[in-house]
Amino acid sequence: MSLTFHRNYSATNVFFMPPPDVQMESAILGVDPLIRGMIRKRMHVSLRPDDAARENQDALDLYGDIWVELYRKLRNEPESVGDLPRYAARLTQNRFSDYLRKRYPVRHSLATSLRYLVEKTPAYALWEVSGETRCGFSAWQHRNFEVASSTRLAIIAADPAALGPDIPRSRDAMKRRDWTRLLDAIFHHLEAPAEWDELVKLVARITGAVDVPMAEPVESMPSRGLSPYERTRVREVLWRLWPAIQTLDARWRAAFLLNPPLGCEIDVFVENGIATIRAIGSLLEFSRQQFENLWRELPLDDGLRERAQGLASHELQFSFLWRFLPIRDALIGLLIDRTPQQVIALRRLARERLAESVGRARP
Numbered sequence: 001m002s003l004t005f006h007r008n009y010s011a012t013n014v015f016f017m018p019p020p021d022v023q024m025e026s027a028i029l030g031v032d033p034l035i036r037g038m039i040r041k042r043m044h045v046s047l048r049p050d051d052a053a054r055e056n057q058d059a060l061d062l063y064g065d066i067w068v069e070l071y072r073k074l075r076n077e078p079e080s081v082g083d084l085p086r087y088a089a090r091l092t093q094n095r096f097s098d099y100l101r102k103r104y105p106v107r108h109s110l111a112t113s114l115r116y117l118v119e120k121t122p123a124y125a126l127w128e129v130s131g132e133t134r135c136g137f138s139a140w141q142h143r144n145f146e147v148a149s150s151t152r153l154a155i156i157a158a159d160p161a162a163l164g165p166d167i168p169r170s171r172d173a174m175k176r177r178d179w180t181r182l183l184d185a186i187f188h189h190l191e192a193p194a195e196w197d198e199l200v201k202l203v204a205r206i207t208g209a210v211d212v213p214m215a216e217p218v219e220s221m222p223s224r225g226l227s228p229y230e231r232t233r234v235r236e237v238l239w240r241l242w243p244a245i246q247t248l249d250a251r252w253r254a255a256f257l258l259n260p261p262l263g264c265e266i267d268v269f270v271e272n273g274i275a276t277i278r279a280i281g282s283l284l285e286f287s288r289q290q291f292e293n294l295w296r297e298l299p300l301d302d303g304l305r306e307r308a309q310g311l312a313s314h315e316l317q318f319s320f321l322w323r324f325l326p327i328r329d330a331l332i333g334l335l336i337d338r339t340p341q342q343v344i345a346l347r348r349l350a351r352e353r354l355a356e357s358v359g360r361a362r363p
Helices: 020-043 054-076 084-103 105-120 150-158 176-190 196-207 228-246 250-258 267-271 277-284 288-297 302-309 314-322 329-336 340-361
Strands: 124-129 132-137
Touching: 020 054, 020 084, 020 340, 054 084, 054 340, 084 105, 105 124, 105 176, 105 196, 132 196, 150 176, 150 196, 176 196, 228 250, 228 267, 228 340, 250 277, 250 329, 250 340, 267 277, 277 314, 288 302, 288 314, 288 329, 302 314, 329 340
Parallel strands: none
Antiparallel strands: 124 132
């Protein structure tokens, strides 16, 4: 699946060719199941925006970063991508490795040392099967072996003594021969290759290569009020930002405006006289059916829901919606026919494009 994106339009094709941003979004959507599947499997997360687990929130950030990086590559160097699914899989694996290095430095150091040992020892091999890296005895590489299940590895992790009484357990005191004895014992016990990340996790558990949990961020002190000069600078940025928002694809606009990134609340445009509520509503262009979907899904009591459903004009309907903003990504996804995870990614893309536009507009 190779891609060519058209940077220029002629008078004859401008009405028939989707804008480049839409082309790139469609291309990324094509490999989105692959990206989400790899992240879910490697990080053991749900990727649901309402899942507040630290690892899941990290995974959502990683997912958004991969979307933005793919977008940049497809826009700036499409010829270097080649086969998009293969490129996306490699990019996801690389960014996952970067995440592990930062989040789990001890385990990442172990993985690096273990990979070096495996690659330099003829008895072992690493190989790829359907985008999954497996490790085992070299003799298994070209046979049709099923990979050992994560449950089987978890059983060993819970009771390493099952590998034998003399298995080395202290990472700091282990020599090369100790590492090969440990790998031999694991593979003989499994009688099957292991998925690489699962194997590293098991060896880390056995040898005590444990990372100290990262401290949660300390809540920042309340910010002081803006000076007149700072307020003027904020207004200048907002004046440049608003026209740029109007040029975004409709789905990108909805993802950005209905649940803006932290520090860019939608009401700042109204409070600073940049745009009215009516102008923002007109820009979102919701249909009557979309409003009906909103009234059905928003947590309204029967009286408010009946009142909302009785509003006749688009302006009145959006003014009513205004008091409930921001709304959840799951609901935004319902409006624009995207998953909640894709809504997060589209918001990241919108922020990327807006940052570029504001930068170009700076005097």
